[in-house]
Amino acid sequence: MSTLAIDVNPLAEAIQCTEDELIVSLVDGRKISAPLAWFPCxxxxxxxxxxxWELLGDGQGIHWPDIDEDLSVSGLLKGTQLDG
Structure with missing residues (x-):
């Protein structure tokens, strides 16, 4: 019987923002994208x-110092939308 190991603490390595989308590249090769409308700031x-932007910790989160905004990778994976 084989088991599937799931990384429960994924880490970000790069961030890209388009006009309407946030794209986070993870160290394991996955990419998370979400509409910027979810993040009013x-x-x-x-x-x-x-x-x-700057990575927090080893990539557990992202910080935007100019607008004082922080997002966690785990929150992005859960599809957590921020309120304005």
Whole structure:
């Protein structure tokens, strides 16, 4: 009998923001995408502010210092939408 190992603590390695979408690349090769409308602070930010991000911890989260916004990778995987 084989078992399937699931990484319960996935880590981000790169972030991309388009005009209407947030795309997070994980170290295991997966990509998470979500509409920017789910994240009002990001949706209302300039492209320059969206592109100024830093990883928190080893990639468990993402921080945008210009707009003081933080998102967790686990929250993104759950499909958690932020309220404005």
């Amino acid at each position: 990001l949706a209302n930010a300039s492209m320059e502010e969206r592109n100024n």
